[in-house]
Amino acid sequence: MSVGIRRTRSRFAAILFGGPAAIGLTMFLALPFLMALILTFTDQRLVSPDASRFVGLRNYERLLSVTTLVQDPVSVGDGQDRYVRIRDITRTDPEYRGYRPLTSFVMGDRRVTVLARDPAFLRALGNTFLFAVLVVPLQCVMALGLALLVNAGLRGQTIFRAVYFSPVVMSMVIVSVIWSFLFDRDLGLFNQALSLVSFGLIPPIDWLGDPSAAMPAIVIMSAWQGAGFQMLILLAGLQGIAQELYDAARIDGATAWQRFVHITLPGLRNTITFVLIVTTIAALGLFTQVDVMTGGGPRGSTATVMFEAVRRGVREQNVSYGATISLIYFAIITVFILLQQLVLRRRQGARR
């Protein structure tokens, strides 16, 4: 039997075994992606009797255009600086037509305003990364804490494991509805509890109605819901660390904290990396909680990129614009992951 035949046969086997998955990936991933790419250059609506037209880069222009506007104060003589209202400019000056304020700050006595064609998208991008930055550490630390607790050999360990894992298997929609009740300003459990332990000193927080509290509220809820899953993975990692290491450390007189820092954490390094990546990916796809609990509000403070894509593409039926949002987001995440890989690889290289 020659090498050639064997190679042909193994290639045949590769096609045979890889085929079904390849067909699935092409049909449901590669093709839709290509279709979305084409859509972004058209004005296709979700449902319309009119044929879609080619509009070039219009969708990208609307999504990404950013400019700045510097204003001198208008003197009114009452000692307070005042500026011409932004919308009075954007709605009349053709140069700024279609722009809306994203943010503004005062430099000296001049006001600088950053304007965007679609500030809602940029704000959603910011919200999504804010969510990821808040939820990933919280959720991973919670998961690690739970894993250590469950691994400590206390009685009823199996029950605790099941209890901590149960939110993960519950439908996110149901969890969100229940937490909306818990977060209620007047009747919710959290405010009642806060008021009880502080003897009424902490005023009721409008968890889901205050623009500055809504995102943290969703972070807390999401971390609670998701931590059980990471706990299981970390638990498996913990059980993979050899007991001898702990025994040896104990004989050497290491404290519990020393054992944790020098044995547990290094032993979990790979598991923790994996958990961080999985949690980050899940965080960047935030949608359900926002849709059920806040609808992107109050005042856009919890709108995420996925939420914007669905809102524009499906609910407002502007599917070409929705596709543009998804595509840009895909590009941003790709760059993000490439950078992350680069950093990790460089660090590993340095260690060697």
Add this chain to the structure above:
Amino acid sequence: MVAWRRMIATALMAGSAASCAPVGSADPRTELVLWRNQVGLQEEAATAALVARFNAAQSKWHVVAQSLPQGGYGQSIVAASLAGRMPCIMTVDSPTVASYAWAGHLRPLDAYVPASNIAQIIPAAVGRYAGKTYALGQIDAALAIYTKRSILASVGARVPTLDHPWSGAEFQTILERLKAAGAYRYPLDLATRDDKPSWWTYAFSPVLRSFGGDLIDRTGLASAQGELNGEPAIRFGTWFQGLFRKGLVNRKEPDENGFVKGRSALVYSGNWWVADYRDYAGKDLLVLPPPDFGQGVRIGGGSWQWAISRTCAHPDGAGAFIRFLLQPDNIAAMSDASGGVPVTEAGAAASKAFGKGGDSRIFFDLMRRFALERPATPAFPTIANAFTAAMRDIMDGGDVRDSLDDAVDDIDGAIADSPPSAKAGK
């Protein structure tokens, strides 16, 4: 109880009949497929009963009814249209009539329902687009303020009537007195818990109209500039924001039952809740017109309506069925079964609940006198989204002028983007 069972049985029979295509080759009658949205057992059973009566009295047509889940009903219609498999007769939701007519899903009804018949129907229940009638309601809905006589008495407020409604200032005083009295944390429930644009537009755009503003300039239907961001609209927005800032309304009630659980003193909602409110307040219940904020009392209008598809092969038969639905006795039968408000004077007169002196007569009067039709433009979904986004921002403390200006820009931009065919038509 027995009536209930009979209704369910009728519905089930209609359902099974639909699935096994009852018109055999021996039957000389022509089959007409009908689609309706699933709304509730009573209304569906009433439709089934009407279909059965129509079929029994017919030698020419045979209507086969199918009900589809309301959640995806709009998509079903559009998908069926794209696939060329539309039913002959169908229900359509009033806000979508103009866009369906523009998209070519519907056939004008003017050739099948006499103009004298259409003239008897209150305007809000008539789905018009570009000068033609495309959909007709059999029943409609009405919004009202509900409260208890004892609550108004506790703050010394008068009971308003259709001819002498509360003024905006009077209404405000009542709410603030109720708040100050302390029995209600939030005196008024505006159902802002529901964040769907359909509710926000239906409920609050009539209030905007009562202030003197509107969703869009109704003469050209091409721009909202000056209507949605003019001085009356800004006054409306400022008032609306104040309701939440002063704690007169809760931005999100924990559930829909604030009034019946005694959490709120007044509630602004539709006739579909009246049965629950009667159970709660009994004789003490008051059903009142919303306040007049300067330009008269206004309430929303336009519910689910009947239409004929463009592809229907036998529009005569479909027209006969719609004419049958609009006979006063049949309107009354539907109203009494479902609680929906009859759309004609004769229909109301024939109804038990909505006739002169009937329990629910007030809803018919409110609808006849104050109901406002939606602007008949295919851009309505965009208008509803933009209006709702602006109002929710205003509720949450956003700048009133900025929010309204943004809504105007969204609406005008979407109309400018849309193909020329969508811009025509009033």
